[in-house]
Amino acid sequence: MEKIPILKMGPFLLVTIQVDLYDRLALNLESDLVQMVNKTSAKGVLIDISAVNIVDSFMGRIIGNIANMTRIMDAQTVVVGMQPAVAITLVELGLPLNGVRTALNVEKGMALLRTMITSDDEDENTDDDSNIV
């Protein structure tokens, strides 16, 4: 059975989809990712779909699911590298991926994840400081 690898990088999980997605594979990725978030207490998930040529309603739904599921588990998901043709097709299909954070490329996606997580951390830090003082 094919599997999409999930890499851990500090507080983030990194997924690069390099193969043609089909339904089963996308579903497995969804459950693998949510479990990895739980296991590693990751704060962010970055999904690179720059090599994905086709996102239809099913895969689009899975991407939305992943973003929602990880959010409930206190991790942010950013989808990066969507091809222009895929974006055009998704919107015309009627699936604008509302609620999914996106960035143009991996670098910008990482930067976005970092800012999202630092703003979380700052809240916690203020709590910590008050404890020390």
Place this chain on the structure above:
Amino acid sequence: MQVLKEMDVVLFRNRVKEFAVRIKMGLVNQTKLITAASELVRNMLMYANGGKVLIEIVTRGRDNGIRLTFRDEGPGIKDINLAMKDGYSTGKSLGLGLPGAKRLVNEFNIQSEPGKGTTVMIIKWANG
């Protein structure tokens, strides 16, 4: 070409792409066509346990196009108008498959007889 299981879908999408490339279809139209094909082939697998797809190159004046005909012998669709509505699904999907596929192609024709099966024909012109 026969599509009976989920793994056939990837193969089928690649075949459609080969044909689209052969008639020099642009990347955006290719992506729309393959996405529409992907939706329709999923319907066929989910509701009718697979079926057959015919891939053809068609010509209209100076324009070439790809015609895909999806034929299954599944349960058929009782109310096609309802099935073509956004957000309607008898399964647990988003209900975007049929109406979404229609928006992505130039011509869309669906015929269905309950108990006998469903045939969907789509055409995407290379410059359409």
